[in-house]
Amino acid sequence: MGETVACPFHGWQFDPSGNCTKIPSIAEDAPIPKRAKIDSYPTEEIYDWVWVFLGDLPEDKRPAPPRLLPEFEQTETWRTTRMVIEAPANWQKFEENSLDTAHLAFVHATFGSRLDPKAVSVPIVRTPYGARLKREKTAPKASQKSGVLGELLKEEREKTTVELEFSVLGVCHRINPTFRPGLSQVTFSATTPIDAKTSRQFGLQARNYAIEPEHDQERLTGRWNAINEDIGVISFVRPALGPTAFRDEVLVRADEMESTFRHLVFRMIDAGWEIDHEKVQREWDRKVYVIPSPARRLDPTGWAHEACPTTKPRTDDGWDALLRDANTSSGVAAE
Numbered sequence: 001m002g003e004t005v006a007c008p009f010h011g012w013q014f015d016p017s018g019n020c021t022k023i024p025s026i027a028e029d030a031p032i033p034k035r036a037k038i039d040s041y042p043t044e045e046i047y048d049w050v051w052v053f054l055g056d057l058p059e060d061k062r063p064a065p066p067r068l069l070p071e072f073e074q075t076e077t078w079r080t081t082r083m084v085i086e087a088p089a090n091w092q093k094f095e096e097n098s099l100d101t102a103h104l105a106f107v108h109a110t111f112g113s114r115l116d117p118k119a120v121s122v123p124i125v126r127t128p129y130g131a132r133l134k135r136e137k138t139a140p141k142a143s144q145k146s147g148v149l150g151e152l153l154k155e156e157r158e159k160t161t162v163e164l165e166f167s168v169l170g171v172c173h174r175i176n177p178t179f180r181p182g183l184s185q186v187t188f189s190a191t192t193p194i195d196a197k198t199s200r201q202f203g204l205q206a207r208n209y210a211i212e213p214e215h216d217q218e219r220l221t222g223r224w225n226a227i228n229e230d231i232g233v234i235s236f237v238r239p240a241l242g243p244t245a246f247r248d249e250v251l252v253r254a255d256e257m258e259s260t261f262r263h264l265v266f267r268m269i270d271a272g273w274e275i276d277h278e279k280v281q282r283e284w285d286r287k288v289y290v291i292p293s294p295a296r297r298l299d300p301t302g303w304a305h306e307a308c309p310t311t312k313p314r315t316d317d318g319w320d321a322l323l324r325d326a327n328t329s330s331g332v333a334a335e
């Protein structure tokens with residue numbers, strides 16, 4: 001309703017700051033109770049997605065959402081398709097899978113190469129809230145590709161160069177294979193947890209070949225197939241929830257991107273940013289918890305619902321340390 005949203009149950013209306021502006025069941029001139037307010041969160045539109053900052057940090061401590069797909073704006077030379085997929089998988093397991101190189105040879109029929117499953121050891125570069133690397137891998141056989149990409153790559157190739165970058169903000173990553181000089185695509189995905197074991201992944205894929213719209217469906221089908229190959233594995237792997245303690249697994253050099261991701265997630269958990277979802281789940285039928293918003297931090301009193309519990313106490317110090325590191329870690333090789 002214009003600048004307000006209305007509850008479909010009793011018609012209460014709320015403005016963008018979360019304050020109630022109308023309660024239809026009371027007289028026009030009756031005062032609106034002070035507690036009639038809800039948490040509202042800062043948003044930003046990027047690539048036609050709405051990014052929401054689900055937290056109570058003031059503006060000067062909120063990191064900007066990552067912009068990892070500049071190709072999205074370069075519509076003369078890049079064509080972008082979009083898809084949304086829901087998976088029966090934990091968001092961290094889903095993301096770690098996307099950062100994983102070692103499974104390609106075994107899980108993916110069209111771009112893995114069992115002829116050479118080794119991951120080349122390369123330096124990982126830390127970025128403010130993530131990391132990036134660039135690897136060369138043995139190209140799959142020409143016969144593994146079909147459609148327009150198969151047609152363009154029918155000559156056997158030796159190497160594909162793949163650049164990979166992730167950010168724990170928005171839980172997103174960019175995968176950029178260059179099949180041949182000048183022939184490239186970029187997949188940019190962001191994962192939102194629906195609950196502990198269900199994730200929704202928003203995906204964009206830009207390509208600089210066959211940019212006519214009639215080739216979109218083929219790319220979407222390719223992506224759909226690849227994601228389903230991943231989901232077929234990760235929805236069964238245990239433990240189902242992440243992050244898994246380092247001592248509970250054996251990780252090798254090829255798993256460095258996952259390790260870096262997991263390390264950052266543990267740091268956020270230590271700073272008190274993990275919702276105690278087991279407690280929330282136990283009390284689900286009797287109690288409503290909400291993620292605290294910036295307005296709640298300014299005035300923690302007079303809210304109908306309690307802020308959600310966290311697995312560790314929230315500390316400003318913990319977040320400030322992350323911010324400090326983010327401001328100094330750009331371009332630094334990870335340990």
Ligand SMILES: [Fe+2]
Nearest residue numbers: 097103107230
């Ligand atoms: Fe995969």
